[in-house]
Amino acid sequence: xxxxxxxxxxxSRGKKIKFYFxxxxxxxxxxxxxxxxxxxxxxxxxxxxPKLNRPRGFFCAIGNCSSCxxxxxxxxxxxxxxxxxxxxxxxxxxxxxxxxxx
Amino acid sequence: MKNREIAVIGGGPAGLTAALYASRMGxxxxxxxxxxxxxxQLVKQTHKFFGSQKQYAATRGIDIPQYLLEExxxxxxxxxxxxxxxxxxxEDGVLGYEKDKKxxxxxxxxxxxxxxxxxxxxxxxxxxxxxxYGAGAVQTxxxxxxxxxxxxxxxxxxxxxxxxxxxxxxxxxxxVKEIIVRGPIIRGYGVHASKVRRMGVPINTCCTxxxxxxxxxxxxxxxxxxxxxxxxxxxxxxxxxxxxxxxSTGLSPLTELLWQAGCQMEYVAELGGHxxxxxxxxxxxxxxxxxxxxxxxxxxxxMAMVEGMLAxxxxxxxxxxxxxxxxxxxxxxxMQLNELRSGEDSEKIRKGLKECxxxxxxx
Amino acid sequence: xxxxxxxxxxxxxxxxxxxxxxxxEKGPVVVVECFxxxxxxxxxxxxxxxxxxxxxxxxxxxxxxxxxxxxxxCISKCPGLAIFVIDETYSPNEVLVKIPYEFLPLPEExxxxxxxxxxxxxxxxxxxLKVQDGKYQDRTAVISxxxxxxxxxxxRNIKVRG
Numbered sequence: 001x002x003x004x005x006x007x008x009x010x011x012s013r014g015k016k017i018k019f020y021f022x023x024x025x026x027x028x029x030x031x032x033x034x035x036x037x038x039x040x041x042x043x044x045x046x047x048x049x050p051k052l053n054r055p056r057g058f059f060c061a062i063g064n065c066s067s068c069x070x071x072x073x074x075x076x077x078x079x080x081x082x083x084x085x086x087x088x089x090x091x092x093x094x095x096x097x098x099x100x101x102x
Numbered sequence: 103m104k105n106r107e108i109a110v111i112g113g114g115p116a117g118l119t120a121a122l123y124a125s126r127m128g129x130x131x132x133x134x135x136x137x138x139x140x141x142x143q144l145v146k147q148t149h150k151f152f153g154s155q156k157q158y159a160a161t162r163g164i165d166i167p168q169y170l171l172e173e174x175x176x177x178x179x180x181x182x183x184x185x186x187x188x189x190x191x192x193e194d195g196v197l198g199y200e201k202d203k204k205x206x207x208x209x210x211x212x213x214x215x216x217x218x219x220x221x222x223x224x225x226x227x228x229x230x231x232x233x234x235y236g237a238g239a240v241q242t243x244x245x246x247x248x249x250x251x252x253x254x255x256x257x258x259x260x261x262x263x264x265x266x267x268x269x270x271x272x273x274x275x276x277x278v279k280e281i282i283v284r285g286p287i288i289r290g291y292g293v294h295a296s297k298v299r300r301m302g303v304p305i306n307t308c309c310t311x312x313x314x315x316x317x318x319x320x321x322x323x324x325x326x327x328x329x330x331x332x333x334x335x336x337x338x339x340x341x342x343x344x345x346x347x348x349x350s351t352g353l354s355p356l357t358e359l360l361w362q363a364g365c366q367m368e369y370v371a372e373l374g375g376h377x378x379x380x381x382x383x384x385x386x387x388x389x390x391x392x393x394x395x396x397x398x399x400x401x402x403x404x405m406a407m408v409e410g411m412l413a414x415x416x417x418x419x420x421x422x423x424x425x426x427x428x429x430x431x432x433x434x435x436x437m438q439l440n441e442l443r444s445g446e447d448s449e450k451i452r453k454g455l456k457e458c459x460x461x462x463x464x465x
Numbered sequence: 466x467x468x469x470x471x472x473x474x475x476x477x478x479x480x481x482x483x484x485x486x487x488x489x490e491k492g493p494v495v496v497v498e499c500f501x502x503x504x505x506x507x508x509x510x511x512x513x514x515x516x517x518x519x520x521x522x523x524x525x526x527x528x529x530x531x532x533x534x535x536x537x538x539c540i541s542k543c544p545g546l547a548i549f550v551i552d553e554t555y556s557p558n559e560v561l562v563k564i565p566y567e568f569l570p571l572p573e574e575x576x577x578x579x580x581x582x583x584x585x586x587x588x589x590x591x592x593x594l595k596v597q598d599g600k601y602q603d604r605t606a607v608i609s610x611x612x613x614x615x616x617x618x619x620x621r622n623i624k625v626r627g
Contacts, residue, residue, distance in 0.1 A: 302585025
């Protein structure tokens with residue numbers, strides 16, 4: 001859910017962007033991170049740990065902890081807390097360690 | 103290979119102030135910030151700052167970066183955003199950074215490391231469930247991106263960060279069910295605690311998280327009471343229905359660059375973990391490396407700004423730069439730090455600094 | 466229970482900041498509920514009457530209640546939102562209390578709101594007399610409420626209704 005009224009801050013959002021999460025179209029705004037847009041859409045589980053299949057999501061928000069890794073446009077291990085959304089981006093939950101493309 | 107006199111790593115309060123004073127003295131400065139906007143943690147601090155006018159007291163943290171940025175842009179500081187510094191090699195003075203998905207190099211003669219800190223994790227069963235976030239991370243979601251992070255929250259930790267973010271959660275419309283603290287007292291400022299208490303939020307001391315529960319996301323938390331010696335008391339478990347658990351149990355300095363560059367480091371618990379040895383001018387054991395802000399030890403934004411001022415002035419002076427004001431500003435910075443750290447609440451910091459402040463670093 | 470254990474100042478702690486009765490009977494006066502020595506002095510900077518002084522930045526604010534005229538300029542400048550202005554002379558049965566408030570929705574003048582104490586417990590009804598939310602306040606609105614005089618040293622927050 002996005003905040004509309006706030007006693008201190010005013011949120012001026014950029015252009016609306018459409019991207020895909022596991023095939024489903026999701027709305028985001030230019031300047032938002034993938035994590036922020038997914039969170040607004042109610043999605044909090046971003047990958048599942050390779051051995052025990054435990055759900056993992058956001059933790060530190062600034063790219064330090066590696067908890068939020070997802071597959072973006074075919075590339076695994078993307079830190080979605082710092083990666084910005086872009087038009088047509090394809091985001092998927094990651095279920096394994098991921099194989100980096102050359 | 104681009105040469106530069108000074109590279110400031112980190113565009114938070116320490117880095118911005120370092121860049122300001124170094125450039126004001128006359129040095130050529132490049133500021134590298136890994137985020138898409140400068141300001142560091144300031145961009146999320148919606149509350150009014152403490153300290154004195156010199157440290158922007160009564161100004162909201164979010165309004166401070168613009169003042170600093172306007173000034174450093176006027177001074178001709180080169181600001182590189184989305185620039186992630188990867189390493190600094192003292193043998194040949196090369197700094198490597200990533201920007202626009204490419205690797206770049208820079209050759210600064212002096213660097214000022216203002217890389218800040220990271221939030222600590224708390225060990226308990228299922229602490230990896232989505233919905234369990236660092237308190238600062240919650241602040242980023244709310245105040246930077248305008249996202250409601252959850253509907254019902256439990257805050258762990260009643261230091262300034264835990265108390266302030268509990269308040270800010272309520273400002274964003276989130277219900278804060280309670281704040282729990284491991285120890286017997288509230289470590290944050292009493293005034294911050296009072297603000298949340300008068301909103302009806304209980305603060306339960308001698309209490310911690312035993313476990314978290316949920317399917318794909320957090321659904322509830324089990325707390326347990328502790329003795330004053332931090333031992334769990336069996337039979338005191340309590341369930342709290344929340345979809346957001348904020349962990350605010352301390353910060354650790356982000357010092358990877360300092361380790362990598364060969365600075366002498368020391369474990370100082372009072373300062374949050376491993377910190378570099380430094381002299382009173384914020385120079386580390388490596389002659390070309392200065393440090394400022396939380397990377398040198400966990401404190402407040404006001405200290406970060408004054409340390410940045412010191413580091414910026416002294417790094418510039420290494421080149422002989424002095425616009426005539428060096429002595430006065432240097433003295434002012436030292437006095438400000440002493441004044442800010444002279445109160446009873448800074449006893450821990452003073453103790454910690456004794457273990458890593460060195461008289462004269464190898465020159 | 467003291468401030469450091471509960472976040473709410475004890476009666477003893479409060480007694481160090483409550484203005485003398487004779488001043489409360491004269492007109493509006495400030496109550497600075499600041500009990501810890503932290504480096505902070507915007508209250509001193511804001512006060513045009515020099516009624517609040519902080520000689521060393523780590524000192525507690527020293528309030529000369531005689532010099533205070535209840536102008537309330539300090540309320541929105543305190544980063545701890547710890548300053549209130551009390552006017553027990555408002556009417557025979559009611560006290561006027563000014564509180565700092567940073568939540569939405571802001572009440573409107575004339576609204577009936579719920580008066581809360583330092584623990585967020587309900588005291589009763591309060592009427593909103595004035596809402597100051599201009600550039601000077603910088604988003605810390607100063608809300609003047611009238612409430613039963615008994616609550617003059619208790620009411621420190623409000624809950625806006627529906």
